[in-house]
Amino acid sequence: MKSRVHSAIMDDSVPRPIRSTFAWLVGASQILGLASVVLTGVWMGHYRGGFAWDGSAREFNLHPLCMVLGLVFLHGDAILVYRVFRNEAKKNVKLLHSIIHLLALIMSIIGFVAVFDFHREAKIPDMYSLHSWCGMATLVLFCIQWVMGLLFFLFPVASSWLRALYLPIHVFCGLLLLVMAIGSSLLGITEKLLFSIMPAYSLFTPEGVLANTLGILLVCFGTLLGYLITREEYRRPPNPEEESLSVHFKTLTEGGSPTTP
Numbered sequence: 001m002k003s004r005v006h007s008a009i010m011d012d013s014v015p016r017p018i019r020s021t022f023a024w025l026v027g028a029s030q031i032l033g034l035a036s037v038v039l040t041g042v043w044m045g046h047y048r049g050g051f052a053w054d055g056s057a058r059e060f061n062l063h064p065l066c067m068v069l070g071l072v073f074l075h076g077d078a079i080l081v082y083r084v085f086r087n088e089a090k091k092n093v094k095l096l097h098s099i100i101h102l103l104a105l106i107m108s109i110i111g112f113v114a115v116f117d118f119h120r121e122a123k124i125p126d127m128y129s130l131h132s133w134c135g136m137a138t139l140v141l142f143c144i145q146w147v148m149g150l151l152f153f154l155f156p157v158a159s160s161w162l163r164a165l166y167l168p169i170h171v172f173c174g175l176l177l178l179v180m181a182i183g184s185s186l187l188g189i190t191e192k193l194l195f196s197i198m199p200a201y202s203l204f205t206p207e208g209v210l211a212n213t214l215g216i217l218l219v220c221f222g223t224l225l226g227y228l229i230t231r232e233e234y235r236r237p238p239n240p241e242e243e244s245l246s247v248h249f250k251t252l253t254e255g256g257s258p259t260t261p
Contacts, residue, residue: 025228067181
């Protein structure tokens with residue numbers, strides 16, 4: 001059974017130790033990501049009173065849950081599909097990549113609406129903290145990244161040479177947004193703890209320890225995904241479409257011009 005799972009992720013041409021390590025690392029990343037989502041739910045559900053959509057603090061509790069689920073876990077998994085489904089048809093992987101990112105975007109928008117709704121009801125100023133600035137920048141760039149991905153790769157309206165030029169930027173921005181999302185989450189965790197339990201935070205209260213553990217899990221999740229995504233041996237094997245993009249990009253960077261528009 002284990003060998004069949006490994007083969008589904010990587011073809012048999014890849015050395016078995018690499019396939020085995022990759023499968024274990026992917027599994028570990030999913031455990032870390034899901035644990036982060038669960039801990040966020042426990043924190044907001046058990047320690048902060050649960051969830052509602054009524055303008056109260058319980059509506060605010062949807063904000064951290066949706067952001068961790070959307071901009072961190074789902075966003076990270078959307079990037080990872082290009083490594084996990086490395087032997088599937090590229091168009092199918094692109095579609096899955098876009099759908100997961102759409103789900104991440106929907107969750108993130110719900111999270112943002114929840115916090116703004118809570119602030120309005122509680123008459124709390126918006127967008128004054130570093131966390132809110134970083135979070136808004138992440139969401140805006142995420143929206144731009146998703147739209148550009150649709151226009152350049154899923155339903156391409158740009159020419160081949162322009163797509164080739166944008167491809168490395170798109171890949172870099174995907175990783176950058178994951179880092180920004182995790183960084184914003186860490187700022188948000190600290191801000192929430194200081195607002196909620198500041199007098200007792202230094203006493204290692206259970207809520208503070210749980211929230212700190214959540215932050216560590218988020219960092220570990222991002223680190224492991226960064227490793228999986230940047231390792232050369234885990235990249236998708238070349239295919240005609242990717243080779244075409246590479247040729248165009250190489251031609252551009254060497255000062256020539258593409259052979260096709």
